[in-house]
Amino acid sequence: MITYEDACRVINQSRxxxxxxxxxxxxxxxxxxxHEPDLDVGIANAMSKAxxxxxxxxxxxxxxxxxxxxxxxxxxxxxxxxxxIAGMAPKNLFHFVFNNGIYSITGGQPVPAxxxxxxxxxxxxxxxxxxxxxxxxxxxSALPDILATDGxxxxxxxxxxxxxxxxxxxxxxxxxxxxxxLRALRTRLTGTDDWGSGGPYI
Amino acid sequence: MINGVLxxxxxxxxxxxxxxxxxxxxxxxxxxxxxKALMDEPTITVVPVAREGEAIPVAAGLFVAGQNPVISIxxxxxxxxxxxxxxxxxxxxxxxxxxxxYRGHNRKGDTPDSAATFLEPYLHMWRVDYFVVESNDDLxxxxxxxxxxxxxxxxxxxxxxxxxASEGGE
Numbered sequence: 001m002i003t004y005e006d007a008c009r010v011i012n013q014s015r016x017x018x019x020x021x022x023x024x025x026x027x028x029x030x031x032x033x034x035h036e037p038d039l040d041v042g043i044a045n046a047m048s049k050a051x052x053x054x055x056x057x058x059x060x061x062x063x064x065x066x067x068x069x070x071x072x073x074x075x076x077x078x079x080x081x082x083x084x085i086a087g088m089a090p091k092n093l094f095h096f097v098f099n100n101g102i103y104s105i106t107g108g109q110p111v112p113a114x115x116x117x118x119x120x121x122x123x124x125x126x127x128x129x130x131x132x133x134x135x136x137x138x139x140x141s142a143l144p145d146i147l148a149t150d151g152x153x154x155x156x157x158x159x160x161x162x163x164x165x166x167x168x169x170x171x172x173x174x175x176x177x178x179x180x181x182l183r184a185l186r187t188r189l190t191g192t193d194d195w196g197s198g199g200p201y202i
Numbered sequence: 203m204i205n206g207v208l209x210x211x212x213x214x215x216x217x218x219x220x221x222x223x224x225x226x227x228x229x230x231x232x233x234x235x236x237x238k239a240l241m242d243e244p245t246i247t248v249v250p251v252a253r254e255g256e257a258i259p260v261a262a263g264l265f266v267a268g269q270n271p272v273i274s275i276x277x278x279x280x281x282x283x284x285x286x287x288x289x290x291x292x293x294x295x296x297x298x299x300x301x302x303x304y305r306g307h308n309r310k311g312d313t314p315d316s317a318a319t320f321l322e323p324y325l326h327m328w329r330v331d332y333f334v335v336e337s338n339d340d341l342x343x344x345x346x347x348x349x350x351x352x353x354x355x356x357x358x359x360x361x362x363x364x365x366x367a368s369e370g371g372e
């Protein structure tokens with residue numbers, strides 16, 4: 001079993017200048033170690049849709065790798081994304097699924113079917129390849145080669161659950177920061193700062 | 203015929219004129235001919251999604267990467283996509299034109315289809331501006347929608363109030 005901290009550290013080592021679209025508990029750990037905050041987006045506002053945003057970025061900037069740091073609970077909530085991603089087949093999309101079998105943020109309740117093997121599902125949907133890791137050494141040694149292959153690739157990581165027992169600590173804060181994060185990412189990817197504010201929420 | 207005739211090639215021409223790069227869609231029964239017309243347009247990439255709730259997040263990602271997407275989903279699918287509309291369109295100030303199939307729309311106003319009954323109240327509730335297009339004669343509303351989205355940094359709907367006709371058809 002792998003810890004969130006170790007998984008994020010290993011992914012970050014091979015990250016290069018990839019975009020990272022994260023969600024839920026992964027965002028908390030990723031933000032602590034990422035050295036490219038302008039290439040990071042934490043999707044909490046619109047739960048489960050990190051993989052859909054990542055797909056859009058990957059299709060829109062096909063020369064840059066895009067890492068999606070997804071989770072089992074979020075993926076189950078947007079399961080059709082596997083078919084959508086497989087259908088568009090972006091070679092630059094690497095879809096990590098942190099699988100702990102529980103909803104961490106809400107206190108550790110089990111997901112509906114904790115035994116699902118997401119790598120197998122992705123393979124059946126038509127991802128270019130899929131992998132499953134439950135020890136950090138194997139992930140560490142295999143990841144550079146995996147990231148050198150054509151996507152879409154799903155990398156399932158069996159992580160130790162960290163249920164929050166003292167309330168949610170991230171929702172509003174990360175939602176409020178999302179518009180600025182997305183603008184910073186657009187500026188980084190396009191070289192232009194042309195997306196102004198708009199609407200009642202910004 | 204109660205509603206007017208709307209040819210998909212006319213709408214595609216509007217999309218090309220607006221520089222649209224991607225058409226993110228889940229096809230519905232009213233838009234079959236539109237899908238076919240898009241297949242013949244090499245400058246626009248069609249992105250099929252498995253569920254309507256994916257469409258806005260995919261479009262948001264495309265826009266962040268410098269592209270100019272639109273989405274096309276049915277009114278019933280827009281209801282399913284409510285959380286994405288809230289969090290990743292209104293909530294981030296996304297200038298996105300959303301083509302919404304107005305299933306059940308009837309100019310006489312006596313539709314038995316609740317998908318139609320709720321569309322305009324739903325858009326008002328979210329404070330989403332919209333334009334209704336019922337025929338080729340209404341197509342000058344499409345550039346207005348793009349202009350409104352760009353000026354406000356907000357999603358704007360184009361409600362397609364008729365089934366797309368086949369080319370040459372009525």
